[in-house]
Amino acid sequence: MKTLIEETIRTVPADYLEIRIERTKQLSINFEGKNLKSSQQVEDYGGYVRALVDGGWGFKSFNNVETLKENAQIAVKNAKILGKPKFRMCPVAKYIEKIHPDLNGKTDPRSISFTDKVNYFRELVKTVTESHERIINARSSYVERERNLIIANSGGTYLTIEDLDVSGGISAVARKGDVIQSAYQSFGTKNAWEDVRRIEKHIDRIVKDSVDLTDAMAVKGGRYTVILDPKLAGVFIHEAFGHLSEGDAVAANPTLQEQMKFGRPFGEKHLNVCDGGAYPGCRGSYPFDDEGTPSTLTHIIKEGKLQGRLHSRETAGKMREAPTGNARTVSYRFPPICRMSNTFIDRGESTLEDMLKGIDYGIYACGSGSGNTSMDMFTFSAEKSFIIRNGKIEEMLRDVVLTGNIFETLLSIDMIGSDLVLSRGGACGRSYGQRLQYPLPVSMGSPHIRIQKVLIGGR
């Protein structure tokens, strides 16, 4: 393959040429109740060529990798149809490296047999199913993805990457009358079966939460002072600021550049927000992004002020800012675009006790459902919530969906805890025309935070 790649780069003329060849083996196991719903092993082998000529991009993906050179010519031909205005990709040094998963002393998930994995989840799901009369269903998922990747470009970079990503989770579904509720715990790891097994510690919790939620009240819509637990605060910052930090939207929009100028205050002095593939040991950790740029750790917000953005080489070049190693793709089917990696609110000094003090009536929202963003607006949902009355956490609430606006909500964070935790099981989706680049492994996290006057939907 190497000969063909090098020959293609040498003989197909373009201002910039990038080749990705990818072979993925994926094993998955899904239980639904006591039954194995599906298990499968799949292989996906393919690649893409991306060519930049006079400012126009041509992209071509394919399954028949023998036709690499012909596809490169098509990509160049398409790039030429477009052209203009020219721009310069931010220069990055060339890297020739081989990268393997760091298995240092850990149990490689691939070393556990297919049968043992199936039996492992069968037992877990059985435990959940039989644990309470209101539990009507339990589900588990396990996805183990092994990837062999070559990323090469006309700048001389040639990376050979072997990458392992394991993710999944277990959920319990409880029913009481017409009310159906669920609770979920995810896992994710880049190297260790031990990380998967940590799910065992959460079984009792998800059963209890799902059952308790069927007794919980639905929330009444309105504005509340809320405390978010680290898990939900992580989703919050991912949605609230992470997406708007993706460099391509800003690079393409001069008005947005005015609005998102470095130095502009978005929060109080205690607010620090970071993202970076160089933050170690998480789902979104990687040495190089999908353009071959080394990962970094970027302060998006420092002491309340905007300080960084997440860049690809194109957006860094166009905005004359430093590359951050955030060009990522979910597979060879898509070109890399600006994406998050590990996004988090950095530690503050408060404790949960401090935050509860002074709240007469508010909401403590915990655990992550999911979230969405469109420009300055975002929504995110909690797995379970509680009413805070006179500084005390009291009865449980269900179906809490929160919404906000970056220009107001971040400024309304009045307390930040010291208990930073990053999640391990995140998947991020970003729309790409009518398709979705999903699921991209990411982590997100935060300490406990308190926000004033958050709008919550409900009846």
Next chain:
Amino acid sequence: MEKLLELASKNADWAEIFYIKKEYKSVNFKTGRVYNIEGEDEEGITLRIRKNGKTGFTSSTSIKERENILKMATDVLSVSEKTPLRIPSYKDSDYPSVQCFDEKLLNLEEEELIRTGEGMMEVIRKNKPSITVTAEVGNSVSNIRLINTSGTDKSFKRSFYSISLCGTMVREDEQLEIESSFSSGSYVDDVTPLARKMVEDVTNSEKSVTIKSGPMPVIFSPRGFKTIYPPLYMAFCGDRVGRKVSPLADKHGEKIGPSFLTIVDDNTVPFGSLSGPMDDEGVPGERTALVTDGIVKAFYYDLRNAEKYNTESTGNGIKRTGLYEGFKLTTLPSSHPSNFLVLPGDKSLEELMKTMDRCLIVEDVLGGGQGNNMSGEFSVNVMLGFLWEKGEIRGRVKNVMIAGNVFELFANLLWIASNNTWEHSFFGIYNVPSMCFGDVHIATKD
């Protein structure tokens, strides 16, 4: 394919191969200018085998590696449990003739896609020069074939034409993204109405109005329908009904809405996005009336769940995984909607709007699919919504959330207009009209 099927049949009681070869091309626009041209050639197969009541399943894009493909499927089979599957057996004459391939899309050149996109850019540039526009114009042609050892051998071609448009408006401490998209199985000459609709949305958004918390009639436009689509389609899923995790589990034959409400799932509609003679497991496509005259009449099934719940497949064995993903080769078929339609009413939207004194028009929402879908619940931020008062749109409402239960909403369905359009969201593709519901719960920050 035949060779792999033959090889598989020696090791199994039954085997099925699904093959797809897809060519996709698209032109993308950024900042109102053409940005890139993309091409995608996809070719892959899936193999499903059955032995002693167990299933093995695999997929691969290296279709010539037959031994390896069979080994992967056999490995899976060896860890499987006994699962039901209604073994299909269909002759060519069992398949309906469905219009799902437009020759015009086969020969559509990149230059023509560029011209189409530029036509839309021109409309927006002329009317709303301050809007930053991104767009994608794409088309694909798929060759699909399914063969199994119980005699099925069916191939067909499906074409797809899709356009998405996204306008960004940035003002002092305000950002708004307006998205609209369109897809069809056939070529459409003039797509500028999509751009004109965006211009209209932007005009209507130039003035902001505030509303107070409380119940109010709400109109979901076809685009706004995505608010209620996830909890709605999930409730009709045969598997969920069988497991009693659907709010409709015990509601077969019961009235859930007024007599003018009819909902169907139909893979035989001409040029619908998932139209075709069969589903992804070789079952002939059909029209399934889920709700007729307001009464729940049916649920949708794939082969596995049909056998499990002792019924017939409705041609809804579809390769799709979760809420957010479309067709996925690597997935076992399971119960999913094909083309989901709410049938139009008799009266035009304009005529019906005249009867409305004051209401909220929901065009687009943030957080669709994010509430407790299983229970039929939704809770979303109204990203693009307008206040209608005394015969006109007063302006855009911001920082508003609406919440409720889909089935409580349908019990209070006031009218259905005749303005059906195809809508394309990540949750699926559907053809629906504007619908007006009585008191919907609204929470605002004011």
